[in-house]
Amino acid sequence: MALNLDQIRAAAQRVAASHGLDVVDVEYRGGKPRALCVYIEKNAEQRARLAAETGNAANGIAAEQLSGVTHDDCTAFSRDFGTLLDVEDLVPGAEYTLEVSSPGLDRKLHTLADFQRFAGSLVKLQTYEPVAGNRHWQGRLTQVGDQAVMLDLSALKQKGKSRKAAAKANQENPDRGIEIGIANIEKANLIPEF
Numbered sequence: 001m002a003l004n005l006d007q008i009r010a011a012a013q014r015v016a017a018s019h020g021l022d023v024v025d026v027e028y029r030g031g032k033p034r035a036l037c038v039y040i041e042k043n044a045e046q047r048a049r050l051a052a053e054t055g056n057a058a059n060g061i062a063a064e065q066l067s068g069v070t071h072d073d074c075t076a077f078s079r080d081f082g083t084l085l086d087v088e089d090l091v092p093g094a095e096y097t098l099e100v101s102s103p104g105l106d107r108k109l110h111t112l113a114d115f116q117r118f119a120g121s122l123v124k125l126q127t128y129e130p131v132a133g134n135r136h137w138q139g140r141l142t143q144v145g146d147q148a149v150m151l152d153l154s155a156l157k158q159k160g161k162s163r164k165a166a167a168k169a170n171q172e173n174p175d176r177g178i179e180i181g182i183a184n185i186e187k188a189n190l191i192p193e194f
Helices: 005-018 044-054 071-088 112-117 160-172
Strands: 021-029 035-042 097-101 122-131 134-144 148-152 177-181 185-190
Touching: 005 021, 005 035, 005 071, 035 044, 035 071, 071 097, 112 134, 122 177, 134 177
Parallel strands: 035 097
Antiparallel strands: 021 035, 122 134, 122 185, 134 148, 148 177
């Protein structure tokens, strides 16, 4: 029986929903030891409640952008989801570790909804195809459309090849932004701000 991540993700989401949580990501690391990593956060309703309780911003970060996950959330989810994994035999073989945590401050951005939720945040991303001669970009996510995002490159000091590409992008677009198609984004992460 092969590992089916879609089936595992669906099962994880069922368990998460019963706890007022959402599954952000599921990763499987093979080899020795094998690990199934599940990243969870409070669902939108719970995040809105937290935002109202905390007064909307903590250290300049909007509360609705935080995952809101506690150690108790991870423990309860891990216990229930681990049982489900074993009963339904979703991870074949006896030896694996289930790791459950929040997505972290440098969380991955996967979907259009992720980009929309974190508009205004610092991000680093890598593209499939070069944009203005570069595949690696860092900046503030200023605009999110259905097809593309806009990064403000002046928000961070660019390094190496990115500096030259940023200078080229700045000549082409004097408002110091670069437009990157969402379909061209290979991976994207938040950059923590303190």
